[in-house]
Amino acid sequence: MNRSTPTPPTGTDAGLAAALRMAVGRLARRLRAQRPDSSLSLGQGSVLFALARHGKMTPGALADHEKVQPPSMTRIIAALEARGLVRRMRHPDDGRQQLVEITEEGSRLVAADQQRREAWLTRRLAELSQEDKEVLRRATEILDRLSQS
Amino acid sequence: MNRSTPTPPTGTDAGLAAALRMAVGRLARRLRAQRPDSSLSLGQGSVLFALARHGKMTPGALADHEKVQPPSMTRIIAALEARGLVRRMRHPDDGRQQLVEITEEGSRLVAADQQRREAWLTRRLAELSQEDKEVLRRATEILDRLSQS
DNA sequence: ATGACTCATTACTTTTGCTAACGATGTCTC
DNA sequence: GAGACATCGTTAGCAAAAGTAATGAGTCAT
Incomplete structure (x- = not known):
């Protein structure tokens, strides 16, 4: 059940909120670090x-x-x-x-x-299963909706 | 007020990467703004x-x-x-x-x-369908994996 | 025992966002 | 039409958060 990855209890809305917030924050930082200087x-x-x-x-x-x-x-x-x-x-x-x-x-x-900037993320995505990518594709829409609401 | 939803072409890995990066950035900003001072x-x-x-x-x-x-x-x-x-x-x-x-x-x-901190996101999540929340639950795990890799 | 390496810290800079206040332009009321 | 009010973008000043470079203390292999 418990991986090395931090997996907060996502059973409740609050738990999911906590986990999602942290995941989003970490990925945002990671993406920022991945950005080339000239970009x-x-x-x-x-x-x-x-x-x-x-x-x-x-x-x-x-x-x-x-x-x-x-x-x-x-x-x-x-x-x-x-x-x-x-x-x-x-x-x-x-x-x-x-x-x-x-x-x-x-x-x-x-x-x-586009390619340079998303290179890292694109590589990571390429490693995912088609199913995982489909999840992320749908999640991206939901995240956008969340941000707008 | 809100214009057309920003929905980049998510057909390719690169397109999904672009869309995901922006969605994550926006939500991170939004979450940051939502944080109470005392917290x-x-x-x-x-x-x-x-x-x-x-x-x-x-x-x-x-x-x-x-x-x-x-x-x-x-x-x-x-x-x-x-x-x-x-x-x-x-x-x-x-x-x-x-x-x-x-x-x-x-x-x-x-x-x-926990509750106070994720209040905004929790409220937003509560408005989602069970299916959407399930997507986000799975996406959170995938995002964590992405950040670690 | 010494030289190279590792871990945490300090000092400084950069990035990025915010609020408040301002000038220019448009709109509404009389 | 003229003056009051609202809206849009900008400027100014500030604060939060993270990064890089340099420093100091501790470890380890030779």
């Missing part, structure tokens, strides 16, 4: 990826999407813009807002960096 | 919980277990010790090492704090 931070990558997927978005929408406060998003966008990966435009209808758009170079980086 | 940090809680489960451990083993560098673990242990939740002992066989042990008060806090 983007977790937050930057997440935003760039969102832009690649969803097209233009306002900073506010991005902040909402990423569950960070607007000032944090300002910083992330500024970093991306400084590297030429993202471009700002005035919102056509509302002068207060802006639209952030991924640049050509940003798109290339997303594509090229 | 332990994520790292502290995780360490205390590990000690409650595994008994005495050396700082190095804890750092390894938590995927943190030794100095970070030193800080976490110091914080826990300052609050009387943890006690240090000399290693019987090796003077370089120490053994960290949870105190009575630490154990009490683990038990009492």
Whole structure:
């Protein structure tokens, strides 16, 4: 029953919450450590990826999407813009807002960096059974839902 | 308010890796924000919980277990010790090492704090279907395995 | 007994997020 | 239309958490 891995009692919602929280924290740290120097931070990558997927978005929408406060998003966008990966435009209808758009170079980086950035995790995933990966695929959706709620 | 759910293409290992990485990052941020002031940090809680489960451990083993560098673990242990939740002992066989042990008060806090600490996540989990929770239960184990490998 | 290695710690830096306050723009009411 | 109010993004200042490099104490093989 008890492996070397920490396996809290997941029988109750609270127990599952404890175990999940720790697992998520550890994996987040691990992923951060795995990040190559030349690459983007977790937050930057997440935003760039969102832009690649969803097209233009306002900073506010991005902040909402990423569950960070607007000032944090300002910083992330500024970093991306400084590297030429993202471009700002005035919102056509509302002068207060802006639209952030991924640049050509940003798109290339997303594509090229994808493999490098997720290399470690991808390798790990490749070692899993098809069944385990299916569990993670479904869990990812659930986790996203949790974060949004 | 919430736009389209961020659902990267999870068909490939790399796509799943990207989606999982972002989901984990977001949830980690969300959990961090949800933490009450009077309580332990994520790292502290995780360490205390590990000690409650595994008994005495050396700082190095804890750092390894938590995927943190030794100095970070030193800080976490110091914080826990300052609050009387943890006690240090000399290693019987090796003077370089120490053994960290949870105190009575630490154990009490683990038990009492558990519910408060995971309150938000527990609430969210309670809203999920039994099937979703089962997915997360299995995913938690897989995530732990990933972090360790 | 000494030189290399290991473990934990200290000192310093980096990363990353937060809150509060501000300026610019839009909206609403009279 | 003009002034009050709200909204959006930014700036400024701060705090938490983790990383790297260097230090000190202890162990072990030769």
